[in-house]
Structure formats: structure tokens, C-alpha cells
Amino acid sequence: MSDPDISRLTDKQKECLRLVAQNLNTKQIARQIGKSDHAVNQRVRQALRALGVADRFEAARILSEVEGRQTYQPLIYQPEEVAIAPQMSIVGGQEMPVEHQALRIPPLGGRDNDLDALQRMKWILSLALMIGGTVAALVAAGLWIMSFFS
Structure with missing residues (x-):
């Protein structure tokens, strides 16, 4: 089977599929790229049509493989400093740990x-x-x- 033609994808569609590959949902992607949920869903649907697949994760996997990126976590065990790093979010313009x-x-x-x-x-x-x-x-x-x- 030949590589799917990802040249038919726009840069914005590729950006959304890369975020899908990171297991982000539509709301999280919309927040990250500064667009509406509808805009994200529209880009993903167009990418699915262009690649001829029915599943957004399959489209993200195809893009990752063609771009030569890994689609899985390469480390089984993470270093302790990564495992205990606090999850941060921005509140009132300041970054603070979620538990605070x-x-x-x-x-x-x-x-x-x-x-x-x-x-x-x-x-x-x-x-x-x-x-x-x-x-x-x-x-x-x-x-x-x-x-x-x-």
C-alpha cells in the first residue's frame, strides 16, 4: 500500500491532526489554537475526506507516520521529576498549579x-x-x- 497523499491537507488541518495525535479532544484543540470547536471539527472532517478515512485517530496516525513522528510513548518508565511535575494552567493571566x-x-x-x-x-x-x-x-x-x- 502506498503512502496516503497528505499534500492535499492544509497546514491548519495538519495542525489539528497533530493535536489529535496527542490525544487532545476538540475543546482542548480549539483552546490551544484559538479557534471555535466548530472550526476544529470542520478542519478534521475535511482532513478525513482528503485522506479517505473515517476516524480522526486513523487520520492522525497516517499524518504522524508520513511525517516520521512516533505515534506512541517511547518510554515505559518516566523519570521521577517528570512523573511528579505539577499540572499547570493559566488563571487570571498567571500560571499556577491546578491544585492551588x-x-x-x-x-x-x-x-x-x-x-x-x-x-x-x-x-x-x-x-x-x-x-x-x-x-x-x-x-x-x-x-x-x-x-x-x-
């Missing part, structure tokens, strides 16, 4: 909310607890004040 983030704030402005379902549930629960605590404190303060007048 109390609660991610959804982005404001024209961008889509990129919180996953678990993060959304944490936000809803924390807001409900804050509102409930505030209401309970106000009721307790009102009852305490009323006790002086009775």
Missing part, C-alpha cells in the same frame, strides 16, 4: 464557557451554599435583633 485553584471562574466576554460538567456543578453547588449561608446568617441576625424588642 480553589474554583475556576468562567471567562467573561465573547468567549464560550469552557468549564466541563463537573466544574459547572461545583460552581452551582458553591453558589447555592453561599446563598444559603447568607440567608441563614441574615435570619439569625434578624432573630437576634428581634429578641431585644420582645
